[in-house]
Amino acid sequence: MTEPIIEITNVHKRFGHVEALKGVDLTVMEGEVIVIIGPSGSGKSTLLRCINRLEEYEKGSIVVDGIPLDTNQNINAVRREVGMVFQSFNLFAHLTVMQNLMLAQTTVRKRSKEEAEKNAKELLEKVGIPEKAQSYPSQLSGGQQQRVAIARALAMNPRVMLFDEPTSALDPEMIKEVLDVMAALAKEGMTMLVVSHEMGFARAAAHRVIFMDEGQIVEEAPPDVFFVNPTQERTRLFLSKILHL
Amino acid sequence: MEQQEKNAPDRELSFVTGGEVNIRQDPWWWLVIAVIAIIVLLVMVAPVPFKEIVVFARSGILVTVLVTVSSYFLMLILGLFGGLGRLSKNKLIFGISSLYVEIVRGIPLLVQLIAWYFASPVAIQKIGVWLNFAPLIEYRANPILTAIIAITVCYGAYMSEIVRSGIQSIPKGQMEAARSLGMSHFQAMRYVVLPQAFRVILPPMGNEFIALLKDSSLVSVVAVADITRKGREFMSAHFNPIETWLMVALLYLVLTLFAARIVSYIEKRSRHDR
Numbered sequence: 001m002t003e004p005i006i007e008i009t010n011v012h013k014r015f016g017h018v019e020a021l022k023g024v025d026l027t028v029m030e031g032e033v034i035v036i037i038g039p040s041g042s043g044k045s046t047l048l049r050c051i052n053r054l055e056e057y058e059k060g061s062i063v064v065d066g067i068p069l070d071t072n073q074n075i076n077a078v079r080r081e082v083g084m085v086f087q088s089f090n091l092f093a094h095l096t097v098m099q100n101l102m103l104a105q106t107t108v109r110k111r112s113k114e115e116a117e118k119n120a121k122e123l124l125e126k127v128g129i130p131e132k133a134q135s136y137p138s139q140l141s142g143g144q145q146q147r148v149a150i151a152r153a154l155a156m157n158p159r160v161m162l163f164d165e166p167t168s169a170l171d172p173e174m175i176k177e178v179l180d181v182m183a184a185l186a187k188e189g190m191t192m193l194v195v196s197h198e199m200g201f202a203r204a205a206a207h208r209v210i211f212m213d214e215g216q217i218v219e220e221a222p223p224d225v226f227f228v229n230p231t232q233e234r235t236r237l238f239l240s241k242i243l244h245l
Numbered sequence: 246m247e248q249q250e251k252n253a254p255d256r257e258l259s260f261v262t263g264g265e266v267n268i269r270q271d272p273w274w275w276l277v278i279a280v281i282a283i284i285v286l287l288v289m290v291a292p293v294p295f296k297e298i299v300v301f302a303r304s305g306i307l308v309t310v311l312v313t314v315s316s317y318f319l320m321l322i323l324g325l326f327g328g329l330g331r332l333s334k335n336k337l338i339f340g341i342s343s344l345y346v347e348i349v350r351g352i353p354l355l356v357q358l359i360a361w362y363f364a365s366p367v368a369i370q371k372i373g374v375w376l377n378f379a380p381l382i383e384y385r386a387n388p389i390l391t392a393i394i395a396i397t398v399c400y401g402a403y404m405s406e407i408v409r410s411g412i413q414s415i416p417k418g419q420m421e422a423a424r425s426l427g428m429s430h431f432q433a434m435r436y437v438v439l440p441q442a443f444r445v446i447l448p449p450m451g452n453e454f455i456a457l458l459k460d461s462s463l464v465s466v467v468a469v470a471d472i473t474r475k476g477r478e479f480m481s482a483h484f485n486p487i488e489t490w491l492m493v494a495l496l497y498l499v500l501t502l503f504a505a506r507i508v509s510y511i512e513k514r515s516r517h518d519r
Protein backbone atom coordinates (compact mmCIF):
# COMPACT_ATOMS: atom_id res chain seq x y z
CA MET A 1 0.00 0.00 0.00
CA THR A 2 2.50 2.50 -1.16
CA GLU A 3 1.50 4.14 -4.41
CA PRO A 4 -1.85 5.59 -5.44
CA ILE A 5 -3.37 3.50 -8.25
CA ILE A 6 -6.62 5.44 -8.75
CA GLU A 7 -6.81 9.19 -8.38
CA ILE A 8 -10.26 10.70 -8.66
CA THR A 9 -10.39 14.49 -8.53
CA ASN A 10 -13.56 16.57 -8.32
CA VAL A 11 -15.63 14.34 -10.60
CA HIS A 12 -19.09 15.57 -11.57
CA LYS A 13 -21.63 13.54 -13.46
CA ARG A 14 -25.22 14.34 -14.34
CA PHE A 15 -28.01 12.45 -16.05
CA GLY A 16 -30.23 15.19 -17.45
CA HIS A 17 -31.45 17.01 -14.35
CA VAL A 18 -30.16 14.41 -11.91
CA GLU A 19 -26.75 15.18 -10.43
CA ALA A 20 -25.40 11.70 -9.76
CA LEU A 21 -21.91 12.80 -8.66
CA LYS A 22 -21.29 16.23 -7.18
CA GLY A 23 -17.55 16.55 -6.94
CA VAL A 24 -16.06 13.29 -5.76
CA ASP A 25 -12.42 13.09 -4.64
CA LEU A 26 -10.88 9.76 -3.85
CA THR A 27 -7.40 8.30 -3.90
CA VAL A 28 -7.04 4.55 -3.83
CA MET A 29 -3.71 3.02 -2.88
CA GLU A 30 -2.32 -0.08 -4.47
CA GLY A 31 -3.55 -3.17 -2.64
CA GLU A 32 -6.24 -1.26 -0.81
CA VAL A 33 -9.71 -2.72 -0.31
CA ILE A 34 -12.44 -0.09 -0.10
CA VAL A 35 -16.06 -0.81 0.66
CA ILE A 36 -18.56 1.82 -0.46
CA ILE A 37 -21.95 2.00 1.20
CA GLY A 38 -24.81 4.44 0.89
CA PRO A 39 -28.50 4.71 0.14
CA SER A 40 -29.93 3.71 -3.21
CA GLY A 41 -29.40 6.42 -5.81
CA SER A 42 -26.48 8.01 -3.97
CA GLY A 43 -24.14 7.53 -6.95
CA LYS A 44 -22.19 4.44 -5.91
CA SER A 45 -22.66 2.60 -9.21
CA THR A 46 -22.05 5.75 -11.17
CA LEU A 47 -18.73 6.29 -9.41
CA LEU A 48 -17.54 2.75 -10.21
CA ARG A 49 -18.76 3.05 -13.79
CA CYS A 50 -16.87 6.32 -14.24
CA ILE A 51 -13.63 4.61 -13.23
CA ASN A 52 -13.72 2.37 -16.30
CA ARG A 53 -15.61 4.88 -18.37
CA LEU A 54 -18.83 2.97 -18.79
CA GLU A 55 -20.15 6.44 -17.97
CA GLU A 56 -18.66 9.67 -19.18
CA TYR A 57 -18.28 12.45 -16.66
CA GLU A 58 -18.51 16.18 -17.33
CA LYS A 59 -15.98 17.59 -14.93
CA GLY A 60 -12.94 16.48 -13.00
CA SER A 61 -10.33 13.83 -13.74
CA ILE A 62 -9.69 10.18 -13.11
CA VAL A 63 -6.22 8.70 -13.45
CA VAL A 64 -5.80 4.93 -13.23
CA ASP A 65 -2.32 3.47 -12.86
CA GLY A 66 -0.88 6.66 -14.28
CA ILE A 67 -3.17 6.61 -17.32
CA PRO A 68 -5.58 9.57 -17.54
CA LEU A 69 -9.03 8.65 -18.89
CA ASP A 70 -9.08 10.95 -21.88
CA THR A 71 -8.40 9.44 -25.30
CA ASN A 72 -10.17 6.35 -26.60
CA GLN A 73 -6.85 4.57 -26.61
CA ASN A 74 -6.31 5.35 -22.94
CA ILE A 75 -9.85 4.32 -22.06
CA ASN A 76 -9.26 0.90 -23.61
CA ALA A 77 -5.91 0.67 -21.82
CA VAL A 78 -7.56 1.46 -18.49
CA ARG A 79 -10.33 -1.05 -19.13
CA ARG A 80 -7.71 -3.72 -19.57
CA GLU A 81 -6.30 -2.89 -16.13
CA VAL A 82 -9.66 -2.65 -14.38
CA GLY A 83 -11.95 -5.63 -13.96
CA MET A 84 -15.61 -5.18 -13.17
CA VAL A 85 -18.17 -7.45 -11.56
CA PHE A 86 -21.83 -6.55 -11.96
CA GLN A 87 -24.86 -7.11 -9.80
CA SER A 88 -26.53 -9.04 -12.62
CA PHE A 89 -23.41 -11.13 -13.50
CA ASN A 90 -23.66 -10.32 -17.23
CA LEU A 91 -22.04 -13.55 -18.34
CA PHE A 92 -22.12 -13.97 -22.11
CA ALA A 93 -25.25 -16.06 -22.46
CA HIS A 94 -24.34 -17.75 -25.74
CA LEU A 95 -20.94 -18.97 -24.58
CA THR A 96 -19.88 -21.73 -22.21
CA VAL A 97 -18.13 -20.87 -18.96
CA MET A 98 -14.81 -21.72 -20.60
CA GLN A 99 -15.53 -19.54 -23.61
CA ASN A 100 -16.64 -16.70 -21.32
CA LEU A 101 -13.25 -16.83 -19.66
CA MET A 102 -11.31 -17.11 -22.91
CA LEU A 103 -13.00 -14.55 -25.18
CA ALA A 104 -11.39 -11.35 -23.96
CA GLN A 105 -8.07 -13.08 -23.34
CA THR A 106 -7.79 -14.00 -27.01
CA THR A 107 -9.40 -10.90 -28.55
CA VAL A 108 -8.02 -8.20 -26.23
CA ARG A 109 -4.88 -9.66 -24.66
CA LYS A 110 -4.10 -11.56 -27.88
CA ARG A 111 -3.17 -14.69 -25.98
CA SER A 112 -3.00 -18.02 -27.75
CA LYS A 113 -5.93 -20.39 -27.28
CA GLU A 114 -3.80 -22.77 -25.25
CA GLU A 115 -2.59 -20.08 -22.91
CA ALA A 116 -6.09 -18.64 -22.48
CA GLU A 117 -7.48 -22.08 -21.75
CA LYS A 118 -4.79 -22.82 -19.20
CA ASN A 119 -5.48 -19.52 -17.44
CA ALA A 120 -9.21 -20.13 -17.52
CA LYS A 121 -8.84 -23.57 -15.96
CA GLU A 122 -6.65 -22.23 -13.16
CA LEU A 123 -9.14 -19.48 -12.41
CA LEU A 124 -12.11 -21.84 -12.36
CA GLU A 125 -10.13 -23.94 -9.92
CA LYS A 126 -9.54 -20.84 -7.83
CA VAL A 127 -13.22 -19.85 -7.68
CA GLY A 128 -14.11 -23.44 -6.90
CA ILE A 129 -16.10 -24.62 -9.94
CA PRO A 130 -13.72 -26.39 -12.33
CA GLU A 131 -16.45 -28.93 -13.13
CA LYS A 132 -18.65 -26.27 -14.77
CA ALA A 133 -16.23 -25.36 -17.55
CA GLN A 134 -18.47 -26.70 -20.30
CA SER A 135 -21.77 -25.47 -18.86
CA TYR A 136 -23.70 -22.49 -20.14
CA PRO A 137 -24.45 -19.61 -17.75
CA SER A 138 -28.15 -20.46 -17.67
CA GLN A 139 -27.28 -23.87 -16.21
CA LEU A 140 -25.53 -22.35 -13.19
CA SER A 141 -26.85 -21.02 -9.91
CA GLY A 142 -26.55 -17.30 -9.23
CA GLY A 143 -23.61 -17.82 -6.90
CA GLN A 144 -21.80 -19.93 -9.48
CA GLN A 145 -22.50 -17.36 -12.19
CA GLN A 146 -21.06 -14.59 -10.07
CA ARG A 147 -17.94 -16.63 -9.33
CA VAL A 148 -17.49 -17.22 -13.06
CA ALA A 149 -17.92 -13.49 -13.62
CA ILE A 150 -15.16 -12.82 -11.10
CA ALA A 151 -12.93 -15.38 -12.80
CA ARG A 152 -13.67 -13.81 -16.19
CA ALA A 153 -12.56 -10.41 -14.94
CA LEU A 154 -9.45 -11.89 -13.29
CA ALA A 155 -8.48 -13.65 -16.52
CA MET A 156 -7.43 -10.27 -17.87
CA ASN A 157 -4.93 -9.88 -14.99
CA PRO A 158 -6.42 -6.58 -13.86
CA ARG A 159 -4.65 -4.41 -11.32
CA VAL A 160 -7.93 -3.19 -9.88
CA MET A 161 -11.27 -4.94 -9.40
CA LEU A 162 -14.58 -3.09 -9.14
CA PHE A 163 -17.57 -4.89 -7.59
CA ASP A 164 -21.02 -3.32 -7.93
CA GLU A 165 -23.31 -5.00 -5.40
CA PRO A 166 -21.99 -8.44 -6.34
CA THR A 167 -24.23 -10.29 -3.90
CA SER A 168 -27.47 -8.28 -4.05
CA ALA A 169 -29.04 -10.47 -6.71
CA LEU A 170 -28.18 -13.70 -4.91
CA ASP A 171 -30.24 -15.97 -2.72
CA PRO A 172 -28.95 -15.76 0.89
CA GLU A 173 -27.37 -19.21 0.86
CA MET A 174 -25.16 -18.26 -2.09
CA ILE A 175 -23.83 -14.99 -0.74
CA LYS A 176 -21.09 -16.59 1.30
CA GLU A 177 -19.49 -18.51 -1.56
CA VAL A 178 -19.06 -15.26 -3.49
CA LEU A 179 -17.83 -13.28 -0.50
CA ASP A 180 -15.31 -16.02 0.25
CA VAL A 181 -13.82 -15.66 -3.21
CA MET A 182 -13.68 -11.90 -2.77
CA ALA A 183 -12.06 -12.18 0.65
CA ALA A 184 -9.42 -14.52 -0.75
CA LEU A 185 -8.73 -12.04 -3.50
CA ALA A 186 -8.39 -9.23 -0.97
CA LYS A 187 -5.94 -11.31 1.02
CA GLU A 188 -3.79 -11.77 -2.09
CA GLY A 189 -3.39 -8.02 -2.25
CA MET A 190 -5.76 -7.13 -5.08
CA THR A 191 -6.87 -3.51 -5.14
CA MET A 192 -10.65 -3.62 -4.76
CA LEU A 193 -13.52 -1.15 -4.77
CA VAL A 194 -16.60 -2.89 -3.51
CA VAL A 195 -20.10 -1.45 -3.38
CA SER A 196 -21.82 -3.70 -0.89
CA HIS A 197 -23.86 -3.65 2.26
CA GLU A 198 -22.34 -6.89 3.50
CA MET A 199 -21.01 -5.51 6.79
CA GLY A 200 -19.28 -8.75 7.68
CA PHE A 201 -17.17 -8.51 4.55
CA ALA A 202 -16.45 -4.83 5.20
CA ARG A 203 -15.28 -5.54 8.74
CA ALA A 204 -13.15 -8.49 7.74
CA ALA A 205 -11.59 -7.35 4.48
CA ALA A 206 -11.84 -3.59 4.05
CA HIS A 207 -9.05 -1.15 4.81
CA ARG A 208 -11.44 1.74 4.42
CA VAL A 209 -15.20 2.14 4.39
CA ILE A 210 -16.73 5.04 2.47
CA PHE A 211 -20.23 6.38 2.97
CA MET A 212 -21.78 8.12 -0.04
CA ASP A 213 -24.96 10.17 -0.04
CA GLU A 214 -26.47 12.40 -2.72
CA GLY A 215 -23.51 12.14 -5.03
CA GLN A 216 -20.85 12.95 -2.48
CA ILE A 217 -18.49 11.14 -0.17
CA VAL A 218 -19.78 12.00 3.30
CA GLU A 219 -17.43 10.03 5.48
CA GLU A 220 -14.57 7.59 5.24
CA ALA A 221 -12.69 5.65 7.90
CA PRO A 222 -11.19 2.25 8.65
CA PRO A 223 -14.01 -0.22 9.43
CA ASP A 224 -13.37 -0.45 13.15
CA VAL A 225 -13.63 3.32 13.49
CA PHE A 226 -16.36 3.70 10.89
CA PHE A 227 -18.85 1.30 12.44
CA VAL A 228 -18.16 2.22 16.05
CA ASN A 229 -17.63 5.97 15.90
CA PRO A 230 -19.07 7.58 12.79
CA THR A 231 -18.67 11.34 12.93
CA GLN A 232 -21.46 12.41 10.60
CA GLU A 233 -25.12 12.38 11.54
CA ARG A 234 -26.14 11.08 8.08
CA THR A 235 -23.76 8.14 8.43
CA ARG A 236 -25.13 7.29 11.84
CA LEU A 237 -28.69 7.41 10.54
CA PHE A 238 -27.86 5.20 7.60
CA LEU A 239 -25.93 2.69 9.71
CA SER A 240 -28.77 2.46 12.19
CA LYS A 241 -31.07 1.53 9.31
CA ILE A 242 -28.93 -1.15 7.73
CA LEU A 243 -27.54 -2.64 10.90
CA HIS A 244 -31.00 -3.26 12.28
CA LEU A 245 -32.24 -4.99 9.18
CA MET B 246 -24.20 -41.12 -41.21
CA GLU B 247 -26.78 -41.74 -38.52
CA GLN B 248 -24.30 -44.01 -36.81
CA GLN B 249 -21.66 -41.32 -36.78
CA GLU B 250 -24.07 -38.79 -35.31
CA LYS B 251 -24.98 -41.13 -32.52
CA ASN B 252 -21.40 -41.85 -31.61
CA ALA B 253 -20.67 -38.20 -30.96
CA PRO B 254 -21.94 -37.73 -27.41
CA ASP B 255 -22.59 -34.00 -27.58
CA ARG B 256 -24.67 -34.34 -30.73
CA GLU B 257 -26.79 -37.05 -29.18
CA LEU B 258 -29.13 -34.73 -27.34
CA SER B 259 -30.03 -32.76 -30.43
CA PHE B 260 -30.53 -36.01 -32.31
CA VAL B 261 -33.06 -37.29 -29.85
CA THR B 262 -35.07 -34.16 -29.37
CA GLY B 263 -35.56 -33.20 -32.98
CA GLY B 264 -34.26 -30.69 -35.44
CA GLU B 265 -33.21 -33.26 -38.00
CA VAL B 266 -34.24 -33.40 -41.63
CA ASN B 267 -36.24 -36.45 -40.87
CA ILE B 268 -39.86 -37.23 -41.52
CA ARG B 269 -40.27 -38.91 -38.18
CA GLN B 270 -39.05 -35.79 -36.39
CA ASP B 271 -40.90 -33.30 -38.57
CA PRO B 272 -44.14 -34.75 -40.02
CA TRP B 273 -44.72 -31.62 -42.10
CA TRP B 274 -42.32 -33.11 -44.62
CA TRP B 275 -45.23 -35.35 -45.59
CA LEU B 276 -47.05 -32.27 -46.88
CA VAL B 277 -44.10 -31.40 -49.13
CA ILE B 278 -44.09 -34.97 -50.43
CA ALA B 279 -47.85 -34.93 -50.93
CA VAL B 280 -47.73 -31.78 -53.06
CA ILE B 281 -44.88 -33.20 -55.12
CA ALA B 282 -46.88 -36.41 -55.53
CA ILE B 283 -49.90 -34.45 -56.77
CA ILE B 284 -47.74 -32.67 -59.35
CA VAL B 285 -46.21 -35.95 -60.53
CA LEU B 286 -49.62 -37.55 -60.65
CA LEU B 287 -51.10 -34.72 -62.73
CA VAL B 288 -48.14 -34.79 -65.10
CA MET B 289 -48.49 -38.54 -65.59
CA VAL B 290 -52.26 -38.76 -65.79
CA ALA B 291 -52.73 -35.72 -68.01
CA PRO B 292 -49.47 -34.81 -69.75
CA VAL B 293 -51.49 -32.41 -71.87
CA PRO B 294 -51.51 -29.77 -70.55
CA PHE B 295 -49.79 -30.42 -67.19
CA LYS B 296 -46.51 -31.79 -68.47
CA GLU B 297 -46.43 -29.04 -71.09
CA ILE B 298 -46.93 -26.43 -68.40
CA VAL B 299 -44.15 -27.81 -66.23
CA VAL B 300 -41.75 -28.05 -69.15
CA PHE B 301 -42.66 -24.56 -70.28
CA ALA B 302 -42.29 -23.12 -66.78
CA ARG B 303 -39.01 -24.91 -66.02
CA SER B 304 -36.83 -21.91 -66.80
CA GLY B 305 -39.24 -19.79 -64.75
CA ILE B 306 -38.63 -21.93 -61.67
CA LEU B 307 -34.91 -21.28 -62.01
CA VAL B 308 -35.52 -17.56 -62.40
CA THR B 309 -37.79 -17.46 -59.35
CA VAL B 310 -35.19 -19.30 -57.27
CA LEU B 311 -32.37 -17.12 -58.59
CA VAL B 312 -34.21 -13.86 -57.89
CA THR B 313 -35.34 -15.05 -54.45
CA VAL B 314 -32.02 -16.40 -53.23
CA SER B 315 -29.89 -13.54 -54.52
CA SER B 316 -32.15 -10.76 -53.27
CA TYR B 317 -32.49 -12.60 -49.95
CA PHE B 318 -28.76 -12.67 -49.26
CA LEU B 319 -28.25 -9.13 -50.48
CA MET B 320 -31.11 -7.84 -48.36
CA LEU B 321 -29.68 -9.60 -45.29
CA ILE B 322 -26.46 -7.64 -45.74
CA LEU B 323 -28.34 -4.40 -46.36
CA GLY B 324 -30.57 -5.11 -43.36
CA LEU B 325 -27.55 -5.71 -41.10
CA PHE B 326 -26.10 -2.32 -42.02
CA GLY B 327 -29.52 -0.66 -41.91
CA GLY B 328 -30.18 -2.09 -38.46
CA LEU B 329 -26.77 -1.05 -37.15
CA GLY B 330 -27.35 2.39 -38.68
CA ARG B 331 -30.67 2.69 -36.86
CA LEU B 332 -28.76 2.14 -33.60
CA SER B 333 -25.86 4.43 -34.45
CA LYS B 334 -24.99 7.35 -32.22
CA ASN B 335 -23.79 9.19 -35.32
CA LYS B 336 -26.71 11.46 -36.24
CA LEU B 337 -25.99 11.38 -39.97
CA ILE B 338 -25.86 7.59 -40.17
CA PHE B 339 -28.93 7.32 -37.96
CA GLY B 340 -30.77 9.89 -40.08
CA ILE B 341 -29.98 8.26 -43.40
CA SER B 342 -30.88 4.75 -42.27
CA SER B 343 -34.10 5.93 -40.59
CA LEU B 344 -35.15 7.87 -43.66
CA TYR B 345 -34.45 4.84 -45.83
CA VAL B 346 -36.49 2.53 -43.61
CA GLU B 347 -39.43 4.90 -43.27
CA ILE B 348 -39.66 5.81 -46.95
CA VAL B 349 -39.21 2.34 -48.38
CA ARG B 350 -41.68 0.76 -45.97
CA GLY B 351 -44.30 3.30 -47.01
CA ILE B 352 -44.30 2.37 -50.69
CA PRO B 353 -45.79 -0.88 -52.06
CA LEU B 354 -43.23 -3.31 -53.44
CA LEU B 355 -45.08 -3.44 -56.78
CA VAL B 356 -44.76 0.32 -57.17
CA GLN B 357 -41.07 0.14 -56.25
CA LEU B 358 -40.47 -2.60 -58.83
CA ILE B 359 -42.20 -0.62 -61.57
CA ALA B 360 -40.35 2.53 -60.61
CA TRP B 361 -36.95 0.80 -60.66
CA TYR B 362 -37.72 -0.85 -64.01
CA PHE B 363 -39.30 2.04 -65.91
CA ALA B 364 -38.15 5.19 -64.14
CA SER B 365 -34.54 4.44 -63.18
CA PRO B 366 -33.30 3.75 -66.77
CA VAL B 367 -34.81 7.01 -67.96
CA ALA B 368 -33.19 8.84 -65.09
CA ILE B 369 -29.83 7.22 -65.85
CA GLN B 370 -30.17 8.10 -69.55
CA LYS B 371 -30.94 11.71 -68.67
CA ILE B 372 -27.88 11.89 -66.48
CA GLY B 373 -25.94 10.39 -69.41
CA VAL B 374 -27.18 13.11 -71.74
CA TRP B 375 -26.32 15.74 -69.17
CA LEU B 376 -22.80 14.33 -68.76
CA ASN B 377 -22.61 13.49 -72.47
CA PHE B 378 -21.45 9.98 -71.53
CA ALA B 379 -22.43 7.37 -74.11
CA PRO B 380 -22.66 4.21 -71.94
CA LEU B 381 -25.20 5.91 -69.72
CA ILE B 382 -27.20 7.36 -72.63
CA GLU B 383 -27.56 3.89 -74.11
CA TYR B 384 -28.38 2.30 -70.75
CA ARG B 385 -31.07 -0.39 -70.89
CA ALA B 386 -32.50 -1.98 -67.79
CA ASN B 387 -31.59 -5.61 -67.21
CA PRO B 388 -34.92 -6.98 -65.93
CA ILE B 389 -33.56 -9.62 -63.55
CA LEU B 390 -30.87 -7.34 -62.12
CA THR B 391 -33.35 -4.51 -61.68
CA ALA B 392 -35.82 -6.83 -59.98
CA ILE B 393 -33.12 -8.09 -57.59
CA ILE B 394 -32.12 -4.53 -56.72
CA ALA B 395 -35.72 -3.47 -56.14
CA ILE B 396 -36.52 -6.42 -53.88
CA THR B 397 -33.23 -6.06 -52.02
CA VAL B 398 -33.88 -2.39 -51.29
CA CYS B 399 -37.46 -3.02 -50.22
CA TYR B 400 -36.85 -6.07 -48.05
CA GLY B 401 -33.65 -4.54 -46.68
CA ALA B 402 -35.78 -1.89 -44.99
CA TYR B 403 -37.93 -4.46 -43.22
CA MET B 404 -34.84 -6.48 -42.37
CA SER B 405 -33.22 -3.37 -40.86
CA GLU B 406 -36.03 -3.15 -38.36
CA ILE B 407 -35.78 -6.85 -37.57
CA VAL B 408 -32.03 -6.50 -36.97
CA ARG B 409 -32.52 -3.36 -34.89
CA SER B 410 -35.11 -4.92 -32.60
CA GLY B 411 -33.03 -8.11 -32.37
CA ILE B 412 -29.99 -6.18 -31.19
CA GLN B 413 -32.09 -4.10 -28.81
CA SER B 414 -33.49 -7.26 -27.25
CA ILE B 415 -30.02 -8.19 -25.95
CA PRO B 416 -29.58 -6.83 -22.40
CA LYS B 417 -27.31 -3.79 -22.15
CA GLY B 418 -25.18 -5.58 -19.56
CA GLN B 419 -23.78 -7.85 -22.27
CA MET B 420 -22.22 -4.92 -24.10
CA GLU B 421 -21.06 -3.35 -20.83
CA ALA B 422 -19.43 -6.54 -19.64
CA ALA B 423 -17.61 -6.87 -22.97
CA ARG B 424 -16.47 -3.25 -22.89
CA SER B 425 -15.36 -3.55 -19.26
CA LEU B 426 -13.07 -6.40 -20.35
CA GLY B 427 -11.40 -4.03 -22.78
CA MET B 428 -13.11 -5.11 -25.99
CA SER B 429 -13.71 -2.42 -28.57
CA HIS B 430 -17.28 -1.59 -29.60
CA PHE B 431 -16.73 -3.55 -32.79
CA GLN B 432 -15.37 -6.61 -30.96
CA ALA B 433 -18.22 -6.52 -28.46
CA MET B 434 -20.74 -6.40 -31.31
CA ARG B 435 -18.98 -9.07 -33.30
CA TYR B 436 -18.38 -11.61 -30.51
CA VAL B 437 -21.06 -10.88 -27.93
CA VAL B 438 -24.09 -8.93 -29.13
CA LEU B 439 -24.60 -10.03 -32.74
CA PRO B 440 -24.32 -13.79 -32.11
CA GLN B 441 -27.05 -13.49 -29.49
CA ALA B 442 -29.15 -11.16 -31.61
CA PHE B 443 -28.82 -13.62 -34.48
CA ARG B 444 -30.68 -16.25 -32.50
CA VAL B 445 -33.46 -13.79 -31.81
CA ILE B 446 -33.86 -12.75 -35.42
CA LEU B 447 -33.55 -16.21 -36.91
CA PRO B 448 -37.31 -16.97 -36.88
CA PRO B 449 -38.35 -13.64 -38.47
CA MET B 450 -35.46 -14.08 -40.91
CA GLY B 451 -36.96 -17.38 -42.00
CA ASN B 452 -40.37 -15.81 -42.41
CA GLU B 453 -38.83 -13.11 -44.57
CA PHE B 454 -37.43 -15.76 -46.90
CA ILE B 455 -40.83 -17.31 -47.48
CA ALA B 456 -42.50 -13.92 -47.86
CA LEU B 457 -39.83 -12.87 -50.33
CA LEU B 458 -40.27 -16.08 -52.30
CA LYS B 459 -43.96 -15.34 -52.71
CA ASP B 460 -43.46 -11.64 -53.40
CA SER B 461 -40.96 -12.54 -56.11
CA SER B 462 -44.00 -13.31 -58.30
CA LEU B 463 -44.44 -9.52 -58.58
CA VAL B 464 -41.35 -9.35 -60.78
CA SER B 465 -43.45 -10.89 -63.55
CA VAL B 466 -44.85 -7.41 -64.26
CA VAL B 467 -41.40 -6.03 -65.08
CA ALA B 468 -40.51 -8.48 -67.83
CA VAL B 469 -38.79 -11.08 -65.65
CA ALA B 470 -39.65 -14.55 -66.92
CA ASP B 471 -40.34 -16.17 -63.55
CA ILE B 472 -42.90 -18.91 -62.83
CA THR B 473 -45.79 -16.47 -62.78
CA ARG B 474 -44.88 -14.82 -66.08
CA LYS B 475 -44.35 -18.21 -67.70
CA GLY B 476 -47.81 -19.15 -66.49
CA ARG B 477 -49.33 -16.06 -68.02
CA GLU B 478 -47.58 -16.72 -71.34
CA PHE B 479 -48.74 -20.32 -71.35
CA MET B 480 -52.30 -19.37 -70.55
CA SER B 481 -52.54 -16.79 -73.32
CA ALA B 482 -51.16 -19.28 -75.83
CA HIS B 483 -53.33 -22.24 -74.81
CA PHE B 484 -56.43 -20.67 -73.16
CA ASN B 485 -56.56 -23.07 -70.21
CA PRO B 486 -56.50 -20.88 -67.11
CA ILE B 487 -57.71 -23.53 -64.66
CA GLU B 488 -54.95 -26.03 -65.40
CA THR B 489 -52.26 -23.37 -65.78
CA TRP B 490 -52.89 -21.63 -62.48
CA LEU B 491 -53.46 -24.88 -60.63
CA MET B 492 -49.99 -25.98 -61.70
CA VAL B 493 -48.41 -22.59 -61.02
CA ALA B 494 -49.93 -22.57 -57.55
CA LEU B 495 -48.66 -26.11 -56.89
CA LEU B 496 -45.15 -25.19 -58.03
CA TYR B 497 -45.06 -22.23 -55.63
CA LEU B 498 -46.47 -24.41 -52.89
CA VAL B 499 -43.65 -26.94 -53.25
CA LEU B 500 -41.10 -24.15 -53.04
CA THR B 501 -42.64 -22.41 -50.02
CA LEU B 502 -43.38 -25.60 -48.10
CA PHE B 503 -39.88 -26.87 -48.77
CA ALA B 504 -38.40 -23.54 -47.64
CA ALA B 505 -40.55 -23.63 -44.51
CA ARG B 506 -39.15 -27.05 -43.58
CA ILE B 507 -35.57 -25.88 -44.07
CA VAL B 508 -36.27 -22.79 -41.99
CA SER B 509 -37.76 -24.87 -39.20
CA TYR B 510 -34.78 -27.25 -39.33
CA ILE B 511 -32.29 -24.41 -39.00
CA GLU B 512 -34.26 -22.87 -36.15
CA LYS B 513 -34.46 -26.10 -34.20
CA ARG B 514 -30.82 -26.84 -34.72
CA SER B 515 -29.72 -23.40 -33.54
CA ARG B 516 -31.87 -23.84 -30.45
CA HIS B 517 -30.07 -27.09 -29.61
CA ASP B 518 -26.65 -25.71 -30.37
CA ARG B 519 -27.45 -22.96 -27.87
Ligand SMILES: Nc1ncnc2c1ncn2[C@@H]1O[C@H](COP(=O)(O)OP(=O)(O)O)[C@@H](O)[C@H]1O
Binds near residue numbers: 042043044
Ligand atom coordinates in the same frame (compact mmCIF):
# COMPACT_ATOMS: atom_id res chain seq x y z
N1 LIG C 1 -28.46 5.68 -17.04
C1 LIG C 1 -29.04 6.57 -16.22
N2 LIG C 1 -29.92 7.47 -16.71
C2 LIG C 1 -30.50 8.38 -15.90
N3 LIG C 1 -30.29 8.47 -14.60
C3 LIG C 1 -29.42 7.61 -14.04
C4 LIG C 1 -28.76 6.61 -14.83
N4 LIG C 1 -27.97 5.88 -14.00
C5 LIG C 1 -28.12 6.41 -12.77
N5 LIG C 1 -28.98 7.44 -12.78
C6 LIG C 1 -29.36 8.26 -11.62
O1 LIG C 1 -28.18 8.70 -10.98
C7 LIG C 1 -28.32 8.63 -9.58
C8 LIG C 1 -27.25 7.72 -9.01
O2 LIG C 1 -27.47 6.41 -9.45
P1 LIG C 1 -26.56 5.18 -9.05
O3 LIG C 1 -25.14 5.55 -9.25
O4 LIG C 1 -27.07 4.01 -9.79
O5 LIG C 1 -26.87 5.04 -7.51
P2 LIG C 1 -26.56 3.80 -6.56
O6 LIG C 1 -25.73 2.82 -7.27
O7 LIG C 1 -25.87 4.43 -5.39
O8 LIG C 1 -27.89 3.25 -6.16
C9 LIG C 1 -29.73 8.13 -9.30
O9 LIG C 1 -30.53 9.25 -9.04
C10 LIG C 1 -30.13 7.48 -10.58
O10 LIG C 1 -31.51 7.59 -10.79
Ligand SMILES: [Mg+2]
Binds near residue numbers: 045046
Ligand atom coordinates in the same frame (compact mmCIF):
# COMPACT_ATOMS: atom_id res chain seq x y z
MG1 LIG D 1 -26.20 0.82 -7.82
